[in-house]
Amino acid sequence: MFKIVTIPGDGIGPEVVASAVQVINALEEKYDLEVSIEEHLFGGASYDVHSEMLTEETLEACKNCDAVLLGAVGGPKWENLPHEKKPEAALLRIRKELGLFANFRPAKVYDALVNASSLKPDILSGTDFMVIRELTGGIYFGQPRGYDDTKGWNTMVYEKYEVERIARLAFETAMKREKRLVCIDKANVLECSQFWRNIVHEVHKDFPDVELTDMYVDNAAMQVVRDPKQFDVIVTKNLFGDILSDISGMITGSLGMLPSASIGKNHALYEPIHGSAPDIAGQNKANPIATIASVAMMFEHSFSMQHVADDIYKAIEKTLESGMRTADIANSDDNIASTTEITDAITANL
Amino acid sequence: MFKIVTIPGDGIGPEVVASAVQVINALEEKYDLEVSIEEHLFGGASYDVHSEMLTEETLEACKNCDAVLLGAVGGPKWENLPHEKKPEAALLRIRKELGLFANFRPAKVYDALVNASSLKPDILSGTDFMVIRELTGGIYFGQPRGYDDTKGWNTMVYEKYEVERIARLAFETAMKREKRLVCIDKANVLECSQFWRNIVHEVHKDFPDVELTDMYVDNAAMQVVRDPKQFDVIVTKNLFGDILSDISGMITGSLGMLPSASIGKNHALYEPIHGSAPDIAGQNKANPIATIASVAMMFEHSFSMQHVADDIYKAIEKTLESGMRTADIANSDDNIASTTEITDAITANL
Ligand SMILES: CC(C)[C@H](C(=O)O)[C@@H](O)C(=O)O
Numbered sequence: 001m002f003k004i005v006t007i008p009g010d011g012i013g014p015e016v017v018a019s020a021v022q023v024i025n026a027l028e029e030k031y032d033l034e035v036s037i038e039e040h041l042f043g044g045a046s047y048d049v050h051s052e053m054l055t056e057e058t059l060e061a062c063k064n065c066d067a068v069l070l071g072a073v074g075g076p077k078w079e080n081l082p083h084e085k086k087p088e089a090a091l092l093r094i095r096k097e098l099g100l101f102a103n104f105r106p107a108k109v110y111d112a113l114v115n116a117s118s119l120k121p122d123i124l125s126g127t128d129f130m131v132i133r134e135l136t137g138g139i140y141f142g143q144p145r146g147y148d149d150t151k152g153w154n155t156m157v158y159e160k161y162e163v164e165r166i167a168r169l170a171f172e173t174a175m176k177r178e179k180r181l182v183c184i185d186k187a188n189v190l191e192c193s194q195f196w197r198n199i200v201h202e203v204h205k206d207f208p209d210v211e212l213t214d215m216y217v218d219n220a221a222m223q224v225v226r227d228p229k230q231f232d233v234i235v236t237k238n239l240f241g242d243i244l245s246d247i248s249g250m251i252t253g254s255l256g257m258l259p260s261a262s263i264g265k266n267h268a269l270y271e272p273i274h275g276s277a278p279d280i281a282g283q284n285k286a287n288p289i290a291t292i293a294s295v296a297m298m299f300e301h302s303f304s305m306q307h308v309a310d311d312i313y314k315a316i317e318k319t320l321e322s323g324m325r326t327a328d329i330a331n332s333d334d335n336i337a338s339t340t341e342i343t344d345a346i347t348a349n350l
Numbered sequence: 351m352f353k354i355v356t357i358p359g360d361g362i363g364p365e366v367v368a369s370a371v372q373v374i375n376a377l378e379e380k381y382d383l384e385v386s387i388e389e390h391l392f393g394g395a396s397y398d399v400h401s402e403m404l405t406e407e408t409l410e411a412c413k414n415c416d417a418v419l420l421g422a423v424g425g426p427k428w429e430n431l432p433h434e435k436k437p438e439a440a441l442l443r444i445r446k447e448l449g450l451f452a453n454f455r456p457a458k459v460y461d462a463l464v465n466a467s468s469l470k471p472d473i474l475s476g477t478d479f480m481v482i483r484e485l486t487g488g489i490y491f492g493q494p495r496g497y498d499d500t501k502g503w504n505t506m507v508y509e510k511y512e513v514e515r516i517a518r519l520a521f522e523t524a525m526k527r528e529k530r531l532v533c534i535d536k537a538n539v540l541e542c543s544q545f546w547r548n549i550v551h552e553v554h555k556d557f558p559d560v561e562l563t564d565m566y567v568d569n570a571a572m573q574v575v576r577d578p579k580q581f582d583v584i585v586t587k588n589l590f591g592d593i594l595s596d597i598s599g600m601i602t603g604s605l606g607m608l609p610s611a612s613i614g615k616n617h618a619l620y621e622p623i624h625g626s627a628p629d630i631a632g633q634n635k636a637n638p639i640a641t642i643a644s645v646a647m648m649f650e651h652s653f654s655m656q657h658v659a660d661d662i663y664k665a666i667e668k669t670l671e672s673g674m675r676t677a678d679i680a681n682s683d684d685n686i687a688s689t690t691e692i693t694d695a696i697t698a699n700l
C-alpha cells in the first residue's frame with residue numbers, strides 16, 4: 001500500500017497533477033496496486049485560504065506519506081508579497097523540512113523531439129545524463145545572511161556530512177548507469193568548493209569502478225551546450241546545480257517534458273521542472289508529460305518498481321511517436337492535443 | 351603617445367600577443383601614432399624565472415601604462431602548485447591590484463562563422479550582446495573564507511559603491527547600444543542579490559532611457575541558449591558573470607575569436623577569452639583573432655579611437671570572408687592557415 005500526497009499548487013499545477021493521478025489510477029488497476037492519494041493545499045492556492053503558502057497541516061501530511069507529488073507554485077498574484085511569504089520561501093522550507101538533500105534532474109532527449117531544441121540535432125541526439133544537485137545546503141541556507149543600506153551578504157558553507165551523503169548517492173547513481181561521474185565546482189577560486197571536491201574524492205575510494213572527473217562550473221556550463229553527450233552523471237552544489245540543471249533541461253528542447261525527484265533519508269518529492277505557466281492555466285492546454293514522468297521517477301525511487309517506471313516512459317514515448325503533441329512541443333503543422341487528450345492517450349498506451 | 355605593456359604569459363600566449371603587436375605596429379604607421387610597447391613576464395613564464403607568477407616589477411609596469419595586453423596563463427606544468435602560487439591566484443591579484451572592477455565580454459557572431467556553433471544558425475545569427483561582469487568583488491574576494499576538516503566556507507558580499515559603479519558603467523554601455531539592460535541575479539534566494547538589484551534600480555533613475563529588466567541567473571543561463579538575440583547588455587556579479595560570459599562565448603561557436611576588456615578607474619587590461627592551449631603551443635597553429643580583437647577593444651576603451659577599433663574589426667571580417675581559417679575554426683575542406691599567415695592577412699587588410 002503506497003501513500004501519495006499531492007500538492008497541485010498554482011497555475012497549471014492542478015491540471016497536470018490530475019493527469020498524473022489518472023495515470024496512477026490506471027497503474028493501480030494494471031498492476032493490482034493499492035495506492036492512496038491525498039490532496040493538500042500548497043503555494044498561492046494555500047495562501048488565498050490560510051495566508052500561508054505552506055501550512056503545518058500540509059507539511060505534516062507530506063511528512064507522513066511515501067511520496068509527495070507537486071504540480072507547480074507561484075504566479076503574478078503572489079509576486080509582491082514580502083520575501084518570507086513568497087512561493088520561493090515555501091519551496092525552500094519544504095525541501096529543508098523534509099530533508100530533501102538530493103535533487104535528481106534527468107536531461108534526456110526524446111528522439112521524437114530532437115528538433116525542438118535550439119541545439120543542432122547531431123549535437124543533441126542521444127543526450128542522456130543525470131544532474132544531481134545538492135538541495136538543502138550551501139549558499140541557499142548559509143548563515144549569516146542579510147542586507148542593510150550599505151551592503152548585502154550571504155554565506156556559502158558545506159559541512160562534511162552534507163557533501164558525503166550526496167557524493168555517495170551520486171556514485172551509486174553512476175554505478176547504475178555508465179559509471180562516469182563529473183564533479184562540478186569552482187575549486188580554483190572557492191575554498192568551499194575545494195572542500196567539496198576533497199570530500200567527493202574521499203568517497204570515490206568506496207566506488208573505484210566509477211570514473212570521476214573534476215570540472216569547473218564555468219567550463220561545465222559551456223560543455224553542456226557544446227557537447228552534452230559527454231556526460232553521464234553530474235554532481236554539484238546547490239547554487240551551481242540550480243544553473244546547470246536548468247541549462248541541461250533547456251538544451252533538450254523539452255522543458256515541458258522533464259521530471260525531477262528530490263530525495264532525502266525519509267522523504268521524497270516529485271515534480272515537473274516547468275513552472276506554473278499562469279498564462280495557459282485552466283485552459284486544458286498544459287503539457288502533462290513532465291508530471292507523468294515524475295510519477296515514473298516516483299515508482300523508481302520511492303517504490304522500487306523499475307518495471308512500472310519503464311512502463312510509463314514507454315507509454316510516453318509511444319504517444320509521442322504517434323505524433324500527438326501539446327501546443328508547447330508542436331510544430332506548426334501538427335494537430336494540437338489538449339491536456340486531457342494526451343493524458344488519455346498515455347493512459348491507453350500503458 | 352600610448353604606453354602598452356604586454357604580458358604574453360604561457361602556452362600560445364606569446365604567439366597570439368606577437369600577432370597583436372604586429373597589428374599595433376601596422377596601425378602605428380597607418381595612423382601615425384606613437385605607441386611604446388614593453389613586454390613583461392607573467393604566469394608560468396614568470397614562475398620559472400622568479401618562483402612567482404606575478405612579480406612586483408610586472409605589477410608596477412602594469413600600473414604605469416595606458417593599457418595591458420595579456421596573452422594567456424597557466425598549463426599542466428604549474429597545475430600542482432599550492433593554491434596561492436597558481437596562475438588563478440595571479441589573475442585574481444592583478445585584477446584586484448589594478449582595480450579592474452568591470453569585465454566586458456562581447457558575444458558577437460561573425461556571419462562567416464555562424465555554422466561553427468552547436469546552436470542552430472537561425473537561433474544564433476545576428477546575436478550581438480555584451481556581458482558586463484563585476485570583477486573585483488563578491489564571493490571571489492569576500493571574507494571570511496577557508497576550510498578545515500569539517501567544513502568549507504566562503505562569503506558573498508557586495509558594498510553599495512561596488513554595485514553603483516558597475517551599474518553606472520552598464521547603463522552607459524546600454525546607452526551607446528540598443529538601450530536594453532538585463533540585470534541578472536538570484537534575488538529570490540540571496541539577500542546579497544536583492545541588495546544588488548535594489549542598487550541597480552536606484553542607478554536606473556539616472557538613465558531613464560534605458561529599459562531595465564531583471565532576470566534570475568538560472569533562467570538567464572537558459573535564455574542565452576534558447577534565444578541569444580534577445581539580449582543587448584547584461585550586467586551581473588562576479589560568480590554569475592564567470593558562468594554566463596562563458597556560455598555566451600560558447601554559443602557564438604568561436605571561443606578563439608572573442609576578446610575581453612577589464613576596466614577600472616585608472617587601469618585597463620585586455621585579453622582573449624581563450625586559454626593557453628598548451629597542446630598547440632609553439633606550433634604556429636593558434637588563432638590570434640581574439641587577441642587582435644582585444645587590441646580593438648583597447649583602442650575603443652583606453653584610447654578613445656573608435657575608428658581604429660572599427661578598422662581592426664573590419665580587417666578581421668574581411669579576412670574571414672576571404673575564407674582564411676586557422677585550424678580551430680576550419681571546416682574539413684578548408685585550407686588551414688597558420689598563426690602568422692592569418693596575422694599577415696589581417697595586417698594587409700587594415
Ligand atoms: C524558485 C527557486 C527558489 C528555485 C531554486 O533556486 O532552487 C528554482 O529555481 C528551482 O530550481 O527549483
Ligand SMILES: CC(C)[C@H](C(=O)O)[C@@H](O)C(=O)O
Pocket residue numbers: 188189218438441442592
Ligand atoms: C581562472 C579563473 C580564476 C577565472 C575566473 O573565474 O574569473 C576565469 O574563469 C575567468 O573567467 O577569467
